[in-house]
Amino acid sequence: MVGDALFTDFKRRYRPLSTELAQSVSQIFRDIDTAETPDDLAAFENPHLEATISAYRRPEPSIGQLRRADSRLDGYRRTDEPGVRVPTLKQWVALEVFGDERLLDFWPDRAQHLTPLDVKSDGTIMDASSTWGSDFNDAADGGWPEWVVGNPGPGFGADGSEKHLYTHVFLSEEDEKEALFGKLDIQGVFLNKQRALEPFVAAIAEQTVAFYEKQLPESIADAVGRRRARLAARAAVTRQLSFPGGWKIDSLRLESSASADSAPKPAKAAASPTVTLPSRVKLDPASFNDVQRTIRVWADSVERYPRTFAGLNEDRLSDLLAATLNATLPDAQREVFTRKGKSDIFIKADVLSSGSGPATVFICESKWARSKKLVQEALNPQLFGYMNTHDTAAVLMLLLPQSDKVASVHTQLERLREVEGYSGEVEGAVEGWPILKYKNEERAVSICVALIHLPEGKAEGAPVDRYGHVIES
Incomplete structure (x- = not known):
């Protein structure tokens, strides 16, 4: 199944990676917040902490090699010049993915230097329906390097695996002739698309590793400390x-x-098992x-x-x-x-x-x-x-x-x-x-x-961490 295009302005606005990673471990914080005794918190501290995180960890994605996926005639006619529309062949290629490919559907919001693939140099958004046109060296002129996660359809991919990224170009009969005689470098077009994609994959991998190895342990330690303090206060009140x-x-x-x-x-009854x-x-x-x-x-x-x-x-x-x-x-x-x-x-x-x-x-x-x-x-x-x-x-x-x-x-x-x-x-x-x-x-x-x-809720203006948990003084 073909998904939405990756690393677009929409993904930057509405699908931040940090939110997805936090949600993937939300059960850890629910378990901490509902712990009834200090012993219940042991699973969230050394030497058990690493195993607890591993149970929730999603492996960071990386990419492998490009390969041809498939081609098909789908009825699309490309406008090469005003009034002239020519039939095309859609040529797909697949890029192998390792790790959790689902994370690629999110925007690496810790990387401030990246620009969405569908944003032109003047800051405007490209038409999502546009395709790679006759000028294969200028994406802003003919389309943009669209990538999707998943399998484009039946028969695509040698092993039927969905752990691939896919992209395509539309080739007219004239384009195919030019490729035949070495005038058009189709492979170079796809390699350019891959080079445009690589910084995003690397940013997602870096953010994912940093989350599970640094940010999450620190947040768990904070949450456990607050819960221990609360349990201690409750025990003190109970003793009182x-x-x-x-x-x-x-x-x-x-x-x-x-x-x-x-x-x-009435007179007191004699001793009897029945009263x-x-x-x-x-x-x-x-x-x-x-x-x-x-x-x-x-x-x-x-x-x-x-x-x-x-x-x-x-x-x-x-x-x-x-x-x-x-x-x-x-x-x-x-x-x-x-x-x-x-x-x-x-x-x-x-x-x-x-x-x-x-x-x-x-x-x-x-x-x-x-x-x-x-x-x-x-x-x-x-x-x-x-x-x-x-x-x-x-x-x-x-x-x-x-x-x-x-x-x-x-x-x-x-x-x-x-x-x-x-x-x-x-x-x-x-x-x-x-x-x-x-x-x-x-x-x-x-x-x-x-x-x-017993009023509930945090005090007005109380600080919270990245997961919305109150940081108690």
């Missing part, structure tokens, strides 16, 4: 989330419908208030380091919160707060010291508030779907990536009030975190909305 004794909350308590109504408590749980067991209101306050203390620590936590997904933030909640429970021998599903945290009554049984009594769902749809669906059907009784204590933790906290809080609360079944709200245990009430499938549902501000 060890609460002093005074912050520990009381043991969580359960409250059944019977105790809520001040009804006599019966009242159908409306719920988290004691005082315990729920303690949990809300603890989440607020955790959120204060997280909000102090927005650049550290803004890049985490809901899963990782929920992991951190679950660990913190467990750390605040006195004498917790196992996980009371547990993550399940995509990102929710829950407590089951059978892990509490009193009222053991298999009922979920607390749920916390975390969600980045990046769109109205995401926010509303986090509530219904997601959070509502987890709640199997109307007495379940629930928190919807919305992570606010917007820079304007006041406007974002207002926007997200309005979105939640638009969810079907909204019936009002009351103040929660934490200022600014209201408890919204809903009617859902004959249930009265109360949701504490925890709003945590």
Whole structure:
């Protein structure tokens, strides 16, 4: 298949080689940016760095020998003088290419001295449909040295390989006679075309080698350094989330419908492998208030380091919160707060010291508030779907990536009030975190909305490297 002509003004404007090379290794930087531990970064440092780069490296192109490819009559009539059009034969030649021939389709933008092959001496662009005319020694007069990557058509090339460059001339019957008698040097025409091409191939090879051997290792080292610093900062913040004794909350308590109504408590059952749980067991209101306050203390620590936590997904933030909640429970021998599903945290009554049984009594769902749809669906059907009784204590933790906290809080609360079944709200245990009430499938549902501000994005005017990665101070 014949491609577009190479090394033209269009390629200079729209197909820079530096962009193509950067895109070829973009996965390396995605892997660095998503590394979760320092050990994950080992593949991008010595002695493993060379092997990592080699897996992505594209070999620099070079050219070999010219050879005849094919010729054919294709109906083209060349205008040799006004009013005179003569039929021609298209003669192709092939130039062998080694390395990655696809790189030749890009402009070597590190070489400032090169002029596109289709630009005339006066700076104007030649007609792309023009061909090498009757004056074979003056490209600007009759055409330009057009080269393409690929095979011009069936039967072209001895082995059918597409790792060749192709160019052609149009020969009239008179041109062929002149060539026969030595008056026209067709081979010299093609050699001139090759000489015009060689500086571009050399520039692409030089830029490609410099990219993989110098620029890329330096950029990887910068990216790894920034990621290590970020992981170190995150680890430091996590260590700070060890609460002093005074912050520990009381043991969580359960409250059944019977105790809520001040009804006599049933006699304690004898030891048995089977435990019966009242159908409306719920988290004691005082315990729920303690949990809300603890989440607020955790959120204060997280909000102090927005650049550290803004890049985490809901899963990782929920992991951190679950660990913190467990750390605040006195004498917790196992996980009371547990993550399940995509990102929710829950407590089951059978892990509490009193009222053991298999009922979920607390749920916390975390969600980045990046769109109205995401926010509303986090509530219904997601959070509502987890709640199997109307007495379940629930928190919807919305992570606010917007820079304007006041406007974002207002926007997200309005979105939640638009969810079907909204019936009002009351103040929660934490200022600014209201408890919204809903009617859902004959249930009265109360949701504490925890709003945590973690603005995303780089600071205004932050420097970036050639790949768009922020260079942190």
